[in-house]
Amino acid sequence: MAKAPAKLNWQQLLKSGDRIFIGSHAGTPAALIDDLIANAKQLHDIEIVQVYTLADNKWVEPQHQQLFKVNALFIGGDKVRQAVAEGRADYTPCFMSDIPSLFSEGVLPLDAALIMVSPADEHGYHSLGVSVDVVSAAAKSAKKVIAQVNTAMPVTYGQAFIHRDQIDSFFYADQPLPEMPAPELDAITERIGQYVSLLIEDGATIQIGIGKICDAVLRYLGNHKDLGVHSELITDGVMDLIKKGVVNNRKKTFHPGKTVTSFCVGSRALYDFVHANPHLGFYPSEYVNSPTNIARNDNMVAINSAIEVDLTGQIVSDSIGHLFYSGIGGQVDFSRGASMSSGGKPIIALPSTAQNGTISRIVPFISEGAGVVTSRGHVHYVVTEFGVASLRGKSIRERSLELIRVAHPKFRQQLLEEVRKHYWVPHYQLHTPMEVPELGNVGFKELLIDGEEFDLRPLNPSDERRLQEFFYSHTKETLQLRYSAVPTQMSREKSCTLVGVDQSRDLALCIVKQKGSVVQIQAVGRYYLLNDNQSCEVAFVTREKHQGKGMAKRLLQEMITIAELRGLTSMSAYVRAENKAMLAVFQKAGFSRLPGDEPTEVNLQLRLPRSAGSKPAEHN
Incomplete structure (x- = not known):
């Protein structure tokens, strides 16, 4: 005593x-x-x-x-x-x-x-x-x-x-240290935590804040390997990952083998854990929060939250309008440090709405009286329960569309109309981003093709420039086989039309190769709903270096599954007769040849069984 x-x-x-x-x-x-x-x-x-x-x-x-x-x-x-x-x-x-x-x-x-x-x-x-x-x-x-x-x-x-x-x-004077119980998680918080965890690669070093979202992120890191910690704060969630061996700091390039922090808040179990623990280093804020020191960790991932984010990427996190709520803290220190790190990722994670869903936290402009804590140039990713917006290297137009994509669906049209007033988004951008719920909870699927990792996901309006680049990567032979002609131009307006798809009616999927903020489209698959609302026409194209590796097969499988779930009765395709590889993909998927009048083109059709739980398509 x-x-x-x-x-x-x-x-x-x-x-x-x-x-x-x-x-x-x-x-x-x-x-x-x-x-x-x-x-x-x-x-x-x-x-x-x-x-x-x-x-x-x-x-x-x-x-x-x-x-x-x-x-x-x-x-x-x-x-x-x-x-x-x-x-x-x-x-x-x-x-x-x-x-x-x-x-x-x-x-x-x-x-x-x-x-x-x-x-x-x-x-x-x-x-x-x-x-x-x-x-x-x-x-x-x-x-x-x-x-x-x-x-x-x-x-x-x-x-x-x-x-x-x-x-x-x-x-x-003795007194028990004040404890902070783990927060209760809701479905929205869990989804945000899941999305953020997908951005964290094995071997990364993480900084984590306090609160429900950060707690959810830590809970979804249980299957990761060789994580490190360089964070102004550690909590019970970090302790749990250390005990599981998920956090071992082996891959850290700054203070390897040691968790670096400046304070901890949590339960009595956490305080007992840090006592005389040689694997933890508690250092002053001027050392831990130094952006230069933070950047000495390769693959540094900084995870922080915000009150609102405007469509240019400005982060408000210390005030609600004129009401000061918290402070700057370490958000800018770690966002800057992570952005300077080799392979680093500054992430802002927040729910898409506030006040029981009545207010969007993705806003066309920041509220009167609110202040920007983190600039639009510091953040690479913004995450909500609707996905991940990638902002690094994006123009104002592109990041507006990315952020609208992760806003709550009921506010997307309003946000699109607001940004169009300022000419950030052109008049021909008609559709807001849409999910394809049939792809599952996270809205995309991870693929392993020929030993490489890819993502299969919907095309969205912010892919406009990527699709344009994809088009201009094709050889004349690929264009001839896909379009039965050799188009010479893919304007931004045409590309915008192709990525701005009503995904509840038509379907536009892509397979992308993603490394941090670098994203390249490798294959695109589409179906267009026909006038009878019960059948669709299918087409896809693959980047030349990946042709023959199964990307078309994987896209077709996904489109068939979605068509069945949506209650369609048949799918059709038109393929040039000399395109033997594409004909083989369709035929292996169960498509049958139909008689046709054009000898240079093969008409194929697939009859779809009505799967359990499917419902007839209902479209205007």
């Missing part, structure tokens, strides 16, 4: 008008602050500088406003949020990586730092335990360090120690 609380003379330690820092996250010295409040006497107008504090934040309540004025560098908790909204507290936006320099350079000079530490070891060193982050810099810069010594504080390694000679006053 810790010693009995030392009686502190706060009138000697502090004076009115001082600026003090209080320890952050689960390392908030609550008993020490309670003692200050109880014994403040004639003290007043003390500025408290803090980031997120996992505590009751009683010092921000109105009855203490003559004693304290809070300056939040990150807003956490309803009391602080309300105080900022009412003008009783201030919010100072800043990157987490920059906060230490605010202290050390005297921009926010500290008269005292109130922190929590573990009992000293035999050499006189206390550990900052679960919260090294900006506490380390505050302790180094403050004129006085006042420490609550708590036997419940774990001892963590890395750069987590402070010697007793660096502490001016001690307050011995």
